[in-house]
Amino acid sequence: MAVPAAADVDSWIATQPERYRAALQAGQDDPVFATYRDQCPADVYRTPEQDTSGTRDCTDRPGWCMALCRAGQAKACFGLARAVEIELDVDGQANVKFPFFMAACAAGDANGCTNAGATAKKGNWIQNTRPDAAATSHCQVRTYETACDAKAPWGCFMLGMEYESSGAESGKTRDALERACDVDPDGSACDAARARLGQLSE
Structure with missing residues (x-):
């Protein structure tokens, strides 16, 4: 499967299983999530106020996880990103899982920061959509330092x-x-x- 044309994220989402589409589209359209495209994971991380260990299984109910993620539950954000990795097409999936890993990072899950950094640099992105700030070497080092310290x-x-x-x-x-x-x-x-x-x- 060829990587879709630049900025064709909506079309990519439309080809994914129906139960995922609303959550994936929300991850693109939500103004808070949209700001993550221009930020380094190290700059959004904050010390968690609650335990963020483990992952939530979001493969059956991604919409439910999306609601919890929007409410600031790091496990739900991380679980949604992992569901994307496990369930959806590889080509272009970085576009839709990156904001969920970033949301997990912002909610205090250092593993989310690690995965956001790795996705930014090595993920399979739709052409010309890789987030420049998060993919730089400077950001990569700061992100993994932050995650390691946590x-x-x-x-x-x-x-x-x-x-x-x-x-x-x-x-x-x-x-x-x-x-x-x-x-x-x-x-x-x-x-x-x-x-x-x-x-x-x-």
Whole structure:
């Protein structure tokens, strides 16, 4: 499936399963969500007022999750973005999941910040719609620093990888990767960090 033409997000949404369309369109049209396109995840994050761990399953009721997300529930925002990743076409999906990850980030979910940053830089965007501010190297580093400081292990891993790709001295890369294991020694981010640390030692 070819990536749709520039600014053709509405047409892309129209091809998705019907139960998702209203939520996806709201993510594009809501003025608050629209402001996220021009912001760095690090700049919208705030310390959570409640527990934001875990994810909400939004595959069956995306409209319900959208209502909760608009009310500031980070789990619902994150769960909606993950439902997009799992259920919908890959080509162009970054356009519709990015605002939900950003909303999760703004509601205090550091994992949402990590995923928003990764989506901005590596996601599959409709042509000419990638958010410039969030995709810059400066924003990427600040986003993963913010997420890592908030004890999101994948944020620490991504920080290490960003340091490495930008040519930072190796100690900064190692420190960030080791922090992923400090945060969650048994998690998948630590597994990935250990593997990369092993490669760096070869």
